[in-house]
Amino acid sequence: MKNKITILILTLLFTVSCEKSAETYFELSDKALSDNKIEESISYLDDLLSKHQNDSLSAKAQYKLSVIYLNWQNDLESGLGALKKTLENYPDSKQAAQAQIEIQNFPVWVFNQAESLRMQKKTKEALANCSYLISHYPSHPLSAKAQYLIGDIYMNDLRDFDTAINQYRKVIENFVGSGQEAHAQFMIGYIYANILKDTDSARKEYQYFLEQYPKHDLSPSVRFELDFLGKDINDIPALKHITS
Template sequence: MLKVFPLIILAMLFNGCSKESDSGYMKKAEDELKKNNISEAVLSYENLIKEYPESPLAPQALSKLASLYQNKLVKGIDSPKSLSRAAELYREIFDKYPDSKEAPEGLFMSGFILANELSSYNEATATYNLFLENFPDHKLAPAAKDELENMGLSPEQILQKKITSGK
């Protein structure tokens, strides 16, 4: 037993030292994306978010992860679930990191996916209103207002509405 004990201690030390840094996870995710290893990139982003929730890289990792789901690049998940997951992740950026530079775009994208991809108009309306309440002067505020005005309308209906109103 005495001969095994130092080996156990040594193994525990090496195991404790092997934890990846937040920037290490981000670099690994980006490297995996370049190699088109989406599942490995997803895992690295998820590990960064889980292990370093206070990292300044966490909102960026959430945004990149959401984009992978939005673009339906994650294997083994159907389109509606992928889009739903993207909307959740984009919203999570605002919920967890409301002061981050990614928060406004995250909240807007959540509303956009809910309205235009998932036809969840009530939830999209609430999300766009929350966006406008928190970011009234953001560059996407006019787009959020347009989305609210035209939600649920086909492109033809939007065009007809603009022609009729003279805009």
């Protein structure tokens, strides 16, 4: 009987001695991240939180998860969720204070990240960020800009002009009164006039622009376009010097 108890105690001691400390898990996560092993890094942090949830490193680990999800994986749902857990589970930590700031500014971060991703030629991710912002924060002022940015990406980056027109129309339909509304209407006319060479559609869109936004800064440009729709550049006095 004594031998069995001794073996049990030794087994428990061995198990405890083999258990990694919170600090070890955190260091392993850092190492995995530096080696670009993202999932492995996340796994170590999850282990830290499940096995050492009351350790002083737990708040730091929870917050670090949000950083990895957002900056390495562009996983907005998981990143925001990790920020909220930091705030809820470790309310008195400095990480919670930072998480609260980031949660409040999350729509701004999402939009700025969309622009950054676009500059990096990560078009799919940029579009995903814009769509996330529009669906989760439809009343935020940046949602109109996000919708306009989608149209701009389809026009200039993907050269998908029909989709660009449809996306610009969503600005007009869903964000009435926004600073992007008139610009979106102008871009629809511009695509028809200068890219698709659809004079009738261009005239219709430009005339609608003047009806809706007669005093807008773009109105002179719209009138200019209407005056010379379908004409060769050599037939436009103001532009003839370009080809001469």
